[in-house]
Amino acid sequence: MPEFVKVARTDEVAPGQAKLVEAGGKEIALFNVSGAFHAIDNNCTHVGGPLCEGELAGTEVTCPWHGATFDVTSGAVLGPPAGAPVSRYNVRIEGADVEVLVAADGRVKCLEIDVSGWPLCASAAPFLSGCVNRR
Numbered sequence: 302m303p304e305f306v307k308v309a310r311t312d313e314v315a316p317g318q319a320k321l322v323e324a325g326g327k328e329i330a331l332f333n334v335s336g337a338f339h340a341i342d343n344n345c346t347h348v349g350g351p352l353c354e355g356e357l358a359g360t361e362v363t364c365p366w367h368g369a370t371f372d373v374t375s376g377a378v379l380g381p382p383a384g385a386p387v388s389r390y391n392v393r394i395e396g397a398d399v400e401v402l403v404a405a406d407g408r409v410k411c412l413e414i415d416v417s418g419w420p421l422c423a424s425a426a427p428f429l430s431g432c433v434n435r436r
């Protein structure tokens with residue numbers, strides 16, 4: 302059964318800032334956008350730049366290595382040189398804790414997309430990153 306696990310306290314990440322956290326064995330970049338928390342893979346899909354160290358402007362983060370841009374609310378790639386999105390993870394706030402959803406197998410639970418019930422994995426579908434449950 303999937304469960305949420307604590308990755309940080311809300312006061313550890315100020316608005317407009319990011320923090321590197323871990324859940325389910327993955328490095329995750331946790332962002333605070335005006336009090337709303339968002340979690341995406343930390344590694345840029347270009348050549349692995351640390352997105353937690355990128356500049357955040359609104360909901361857009363710029364990779365510190367070569368300047369690719371991503372939407373932290375969806376993981377979508379917004380600008381080159383990265384050509385694929387990063388995974389986005391479900392987040393909830395419990396009291397003062399920020400929690401990320403982890404699947405029963407211990408992996409982080411990825412975004413679910415409703416596209417008719419076919420499970421896909423990014424390793425087989427380069428246009429996506431991470432395992433995505435498509436409904």
Ligand code: FES
Nearest residue numbers: 345347350364367
């Ligand atoms: S590693 Fe992120 S843009 Fe190159």
